[in-house]
Amino acid sequence: MKWYSVAATLIAPSQAALRFGCSTLSIQRLDPLVEPGHMPSAHVHQIVGGNAFNATMTGDIGEKATCTTCTFTEDFSNYWTAAMFFRHENGSYKKVPIMQNAALPSGINGGMTIYYTQKDFNSNGNKKITAFPKGFRMTVGSPTTDSLDKAKKNVGLRFVCLQDKNTRFPELPDFPTKPCKGGIMTVHHFPACWDGKNLDSPDHQSHMYNTNKEAFQEAGPCPASHPVRVPQVAYETLWDTTQFSSMWPKDGSNPFFLSYGDNKGYGTHADYVFGWKGDSLQRAMDSNCMFTACENGKPLKSQGVAAMNKCAVKSSINENLDTWLSELPGGGMGTKREVRFRA
Known part of the structure; x- marks a missing residue:
């Protein structure tokens, strides 16, 4: 099933569904x-x-x-995920480049596709969608997830073996086990039920509750403990693994690792810090626009690809990530910092 076929089946838009590109702001070892x-x-x-x-x-x-590196100039939020690396049979590592989504304007520098949806693309069930408050933050997934059974339970955290950039299914709970013709896509769906009180929680997840289903399907009702329906935030990241296909290990083992040392993909995770200006996200959620129809002041201000690519922050860490490396930066799962991260 391809993404454009999902959009083509829409009968009529109800409330807003945002889909937009964000170019890469930085690739470095920071996690605020x-x-x-x-x-x-x-x-x-x-x-x-x-x-x-x-x-x-x-x-x-x-x-x-x-x-901002994102399409909407009122969106100063930050979105981040673990980077992906290829491990050569000689033991060295190379960072996997990021491709832009086929559904986005050409020329975007790497980055991700970001979604703010309302249950599904056909109806939001006539429920009020409340934008996140200022200072809000959350994570989804955990690098401590260590089995396929556990990974399967993390609904919405998936991989797609791409035939081309339009491929969206099947969604897999772990890394593909063979070379993918068009690369690998990682997908991260966040919970969409908030407790209505806490901007964050000690584990960055307890203030949220997940009633979402696989892919972009209609979610279940929010429980009394987390009664506020917020936008369904999701990320798609397309990794250009194709340039390493000829170097696939002779023993058939998966050569791709997430940056904390995971070559199964069980612990894929993502982070979100809300930063929309003023009431811009609420205005969008109250509208009936969809995708590119939300741009150019209808109701959100937008910018072109050149301006998106121009925005950047310098790395605070002095390390070269664009060459072959003898080990993963930080050393993978065995470092003291990683133990602290996992605690």
């Missing part, structure tokens, strides 16, 4: 949510969004950023 203040953090992340990103982010980052 799980490891605030630590420089470097345990493993490498790919970050998109506003340029207020730093090791100790607090408060309303929508008021602190001056540019």
Whole structure:
């Protein structure tokens, strides 16, 4: 099933569904949510969004950023995931490049596709969708997930073996076990039920509750403990693994690792810090626009690819990530920082 076929089956839009690109802001070892203040953090992340990103982010980052790598100029949120690496048979590692989604304007520098949806694309069940408050943050998934059975229970955290950039199914709970003709896509869906009180929680997840199903399907009702329906945030990241296909190990083992040392994919995870300016996200959620129809002030201000690509932050960590490396930066799962991350 291809993504455009999903959109083509829509009968009529109900409330807003946002889908937009964000070019890469930075790729470095910082994690202001799980490891605030630590420089470097345990493993490498790919970050998109506003340029207020730093090791100790607090408060309303929508008021602190001056540019964003995302399509909507009022979105200074930050979105990040673990980077992907290829391990050669000689034991060295190379960071896997990121491709842009086929559904987005051409020329975007790597990055991710971001979604803010309302249950599904046919109806939001006439439920009020409340935008996140200023200072809100959350994570989804955990690098401590260590089995396929556990990974299967993390609904919405999946991999897709791409035939081309339009491939969306089947979704897999772990890494593909053979070379993928068009690369690998990682998918991260966040919970969409909030307790209505806490901007964060000690584990960055307990203030949220997941009633979502696989892919972009209609979610179940929010429980009394987490009664506020917030937008369904999701990321898609397309990794250009094709350039390593000729180097696939002779024993057939998977050569791709997430940056914390996971070559199964069980522990795939993602982080989100809200940073929309003013009431812009709420205005969008209250509208009936969909995808590109939400741009150009209808109701959200937008920018072109050149401006998206121009926004960036310098790495705070002095390490070269664009060459062959003798080990994963941070050393993978065995480092002291990683133990602290996993605690």
